[in-house]
Amino acid sequence: MGKIRTLKDPKPVSRARAMRRDDTDAEARLWNVLRDRRLGGWKWRRQVPRGPYIVDFLCVEAALVVELDGSQHAEQADYDARRTAYLNRLGLTVIRFANAAVLTNRDGVCLAILDACGGERSDAADAG
DSSP: OOOOOOSSOHHHHHHHHHHHHTOOHHHHHHHHHHGGGTTTTOOOEEEEEETTEEEEEEETTTTEEEEEEOGGGGGOHHHHHHHHHHHHHTTOEEEEEEHHHHHHOHHHHHHHHHHHHTSSOTTHHHHO
16 A cells, blocks of 8 residues: 655745744844734735745735845855746746845835835735
């Protein structure tokens, strides 16, 4: 008799949970603005498994992924390109910011994210 497999692999979920506990300074600062629909009324999730990848921030309503890149991303441009292409095939738009941009210009990063979402939600006052 064959082995029964579960539909969901628990490894990405447990890895995502660990990543939420061990976030970087930039991730923590951006999450403080995105959480609880604070940015334009959009609902965000952090460290979300999508296929073989875990995205930093995901807004399902806007089909938008925000990735924060540390210094190691300069050496892994091919990996990031494959990852972005995969997420695009899922119908997601990916925007990237350097950690330094979040730490030095969080307001500018947030404005760019809000613009990529399509601006303030018309129901933002009702969303919270």
